[in-house]
Amino acid sequence: MSSTPHDPFYSSPFGPFYRRHTPYMVQPEYRIYEMNKRLQSRTEDSDNLWWDAFATEFFEDDATLTLSFCLEDGPKRYTIGRTLIPRYFSTVFEGGVTDLYYVLKHSKESYHNSSITVDCDQCAMVTQHGKPMFTKVCTEGRLILEFTFDDLMRIKTWHFTIRQYRELVPRSILAMHAQDPQVLDQLSKNITRMGLTNFTLNYLRLCVILEPMQELMSRHKTYNLSPRDCLKTCLFQKWQRMVAPPAEPTRQPTTKRRKRKNSTSSTSNSSAGNAANSTGSKKKTTAANLSLSSQVPGLGATPNRSLNPGRDGDRCQSTAVTPAGQFKQKC
Numbered sequence: 062m063s064s065t066p067h068d069p070f071y072s073s074p075f076g077p078f079y080r081r082h083t084p085y086m087v088q089p090e091y092r093i094y095e096m097n098k099r100l101q102s103r104t105e106d107s108d109n110l111w112w113d114a115f116a117t118e119f120f121e122d123d124a125t126l127t128l129s130f131c132l133e134d135g136p137k138r139y140t141i142g143r144t145l146i147p148r149y150f151s152t153v154f155e156g157g158v159t160d161l162y163y164v165l166k167h168s169k170e171s172y173h174n175s176s177i178t179v180d181c182d183q184c185a186m187v188t189q190h191g192k193p194m195f196t197k198v199c200t201e202g203r204l205i206l207e208f209t210f211d212d213l214m215r216i217k218t219w220h221f222t223i224r225q226y227r228e229l230v231p232r233s234i235l236a237m238h239a240q241d242p243q244v245l246d247q248l249s250k251n252i253t254r255m256g257l258t259n260f261t262l263n264y265l266r267l268c269v270i271l272e273p274m275q276e277l278m279s280r281h282k283t284y285n286l287s288p289r290d291c292l293k294t295c296l297f298q299k300w301q302r303m304v305a306p307p308a309e310p311t312r313q314p315t316t317k318r319r320k321r322k323n324s325t326s327s328t329s330n331s332s333a334g335n336a337a338n339s340t341g342s343k344k345k346t347t348a349a350n351l352s353l354s355s356q357v358p359g360l361g362a363t364p365n366r367s368l369n370p371g372r373d374g375d376r377c378q379s380t381a382v383t384p385a386g387q388f389k390q391k392c
Contacts, residue, residue, distance in 0.1 A: 089177050089208050090165055092119065092216070097162040103154065112147035120146055121215045128265065130202075130223035130255040139265040141272060149264060153188065156258025160189035165204065172210070176217060179206040184221070190252060195234060200226040200256025226256035 096119050103111070120126075120143060127140045141149060153161055168181035184204035190196045202223040208214050230248055238244035254262060280291045 089170060089179050089206075089214065090168060092208065092214050093163055093165060093206075095119075100150075100161050107151075109147065109151075112151050115150065116143065116147040119216055120219075121209060121217045124215070124217050124219070126219040128221055128223070128257075130257070132254060137265075139268060141265075141268045142275065144275060145268055145271060149261070149268075152260045152264045153258065156260035157190050157192040157252075158188045158258065159191045160187075162187055163204070175210050177208045177210055177214075179204075179208070181205075186221070186256065188256070193252060194248060195231065196252055197229040198226060198253055198256050199229065223255050223257075226253065228252065 099115060099118070122143055124143045124146065125140055126146050126149065127138065129136070129138045131137065150161075164185040164187060165179075165181040166183040166185075168179050168184075171178045171180070181204045184202060186200040186202075188198045188200070190198060200223055202221055202225075204222075205218070205220045206216055207218040209217055228251055235245070235248065238248070252258075257265075276295055277288065277291045280286060280294065281288065284291075286294070
């Protein structure tokens with residue numbers, strides 16, 4: 062039965078761009094399998110454009126690659142950005158490697174809103190060396206990958222923690238040089254350090270300097286400035302960010318309106334309070350007069366002019382209340 066374009070296993074003779082879309086969402090590890098195939102298709106004539114196309118296919122524009130391992134002088138951790146990732150893979154082959162692929166065993170997947178994380182505690186980076194001698198190196202560690210949750214399924218973060226490595230030399234080579242002590246001594250020496258070649262290690266050390274210079278390079282490419290002018294501009298902008306005072310929070314007009322309303326309401330409340338106090342004082346005075354009139358008989362019938370001396374020609378200056386409840390004038 063011949064395959065048709067509707068067949069999921071149909072492969073177009075016009076190239077990979079006309080093939081059916083592979084369901085990456087089901088198996089994220091399939092992207093690592095495709096990466097291995099692409100690395101195996103590398104040739105000696107592969108230039109920087111080929112490596113940049115390789116990184117564009119499998120890594121996001123803001124991707125980062127991190128390597129953690131321990132050397133003789135202590136633990137190391139190197140993190141490089143997207144612009145330096147193509148050169149990292151090319152240095153692996155420049156150090157004498159003829160084949161590179163990754164093997165993931167018992168990996169765990171976790172799905173998030175916009176990404177998929179693959180955590181493999183038993184990952185092996187296998188490299189086949191052709192020089193200085195034929196050796197197979199198995200670098201084992203933990204690989205944590207974060208893929209974007211879309212159709213491209215490109216890598217956003219790559220973190221490989223190297224625990225141990227093994228260098229395997231074929232028995233046939235040992236048998237060939239069994240009678241030559243110098244060759245045997247050379248075969249007993251390691252050709253890598255924690256599974257990485259000297260070319261790769263030197264590049265990672267250089268990336269410590271190159272990574273902060275990405276801003277200078279991008280500024281030079283954008284504005285066509287000299288390296289010295291780019292450095293001056295970047296340093297001046299960094300100094301401005303350091304010495305600039307923190308921005309004060311802007312006051313919104315709604316807050317001012319609320320304050321005005323509060324002041325108006327407080328004024329009205331105070332006026333209302335004063336009115337209430339005056340009313341209360343009047344009530345208290347009335348209550349006091351009522352209580353006094355109720356306690357002193359005949360007080361309510363007494364004319365006011367007797368309580369206010371010096372009016373209408375009266376010569377009385379003061380009054381007094383007798384024990385019987387009557388007023389007595391003092392002239």
